[in-house]
Amino acid sequence: MTTMPPMPEADDAAAAMDDAPIDESLVLDHEYDGIREYDNPLPGWWVWIFALSIVYAVPYFMWYHMGDGASIEQNYEAELAAYAEHLIATYGELEPDEATILHYMNDETAMVGMAGLFKGKCAQCHLADGRGNVGPNLTDHAYKNVKVITDIPDIITNGVIAKGMPEWGSALSKTQIVLLSAYVAHLRGMNVPGGKAPEPEARVIDPWPAPPPPEPAPDPAP
Numbered sequence: 001m002t003t004m005p006p007m008p009e010a011d012d013a014a015a016a017m018d019d020a021p022i023d024e025s026l027v028l029d030h031e032y033d034g035i036r037e038y039d040n041p042l043p044g045w046w047v048w049i050f051a052l053s054i055v056y057a058v059p060y061f062m063w064y065h066m067g068d069g070a071s072i073e074q075n076y077e078a079e080l081a082a083y084a085e086h087l088i089a090t091y092g093e094l095e096p097d098e099a100t101i102l103h104y105m106n107d108e109t110a111m112v113g114m115a116g117l118f119k120g121k122c123a124q125c126h127l128a129d130g131r132g133n134v135g136p137n138l139t140d141h142a143y144k145n146v147k148v149i150t151d152i153p154d155i156i157t158n159g160v161i162a163k164g165m166p167e168w169g170s171a172l173s174k175t176q177i178v179l180l181s182a183y184v185a186h187l188r189g190m191n192v193p194g195g196k197a198p199e200p201e202a203r204v205i206d207p208w209p210a211p212p213p214p215e216p217a218p219d220p221a222p
C-alpha cells in the first residue's frame with residue numbers, strides 16, 4: 001500500500017519565503033506595519049496597451065456618443081430598412097385588394113422585410129411587436145375600425161386623425177401601404193404577452209378569409 005506524501009504546511013511555505021534572500025535594490029522605501037514591497041513594474045507591452053486604450057477612448061466617445069457614429073443597432077435597422085426597400089422594388093405596384101393582402105401576409109420573406117418598416121413607422125405607438133401602447137394592440141382579434149381585411153389599407157392611408165392615428169397616404173407609397181396592411185393582418189392572433197387591452201368599442205371580427213390557392217403549376221410540356 002502506498003501512502004500519500006504529507007502536504008506541506010502553510011506555515012512551512014511562509015517560513016521558506018522568510019528565509020529567501022531579500023534583494024534590497026528592488027525594495028521600495030515605504031513600509032506599512034512592517035510590510036515592505038518589491039518594485040514589480042508591469043511589463044511595458046501591458047502598460048502601452050493600457051495607455052493606448054485610454055487615448056483611443058477619447059475620439060471613440062466623441063464619435064459614437066456625441067457625434068454621428070451609428071451604433072450596431074442603428075446599422076442593423078438601416079440594413080433592415082434597405083432590405084424592405086429592396087423587396088418592395090421587386091414587387092412592383094401592388095393593389096390594396098383582399099387577394100393581394102392575403103397573399104403577402106402568408107409570404108414569410110415579405111413579412112420579415114416589413115417588420116423593419118413597421119418598426120420604423122408604427123412602433124412609436126403600436127410597439128415593434130404590435131402589442132399596443134398609445135395605439136391599440138394589433139395582435140389580438142378585436143378591432144375598432146377594421147371589419148374586413150381591406151379596411152386596413154384604408155385606415156393606414158387616411159388615419160383616424162381625431163383619435164391620434166396619423167394618415168400615411170402622403171408619406172408612404174401605395175405598395176408600402178399594401179405590404180404594411182399585410183403585416184398588420186399577419187400580426188393578428190399573435191396575442192403578444194403584455195398586450196394592451198382592447199378599446200371599449202373594439203369587437204372581435206370574423207377570421208380573415210382563407211389565403212388564395214397557390215398559383216397552379218404550369219402544365220408539363222407534352
Ligand code: HEC
Pocket residue numbers: 118121122123124125126134135136142143144145146152155156160163164165166168180181184199202
Ligand atoms: C402617433 C401614434 C400612431 C402611429 C405612429 C401609428 N398609429 Fe395606428 N393607431 C393609433 C391610434 C391612437 C389608433 C386608434 C384609433 C382609434 O381609436 O380609432 C390606431 C389605430 C390603428 C389601426 C386600427 C386598429 C383597429 O382596432 O381598428 C391600424 C390598422 C393601425 N393603427 C395601423 C398602423 C400602422 C400600420 C402604422 C404605421 C404605418 C401606425 N398605425 C402608426 C396611433 C398610431
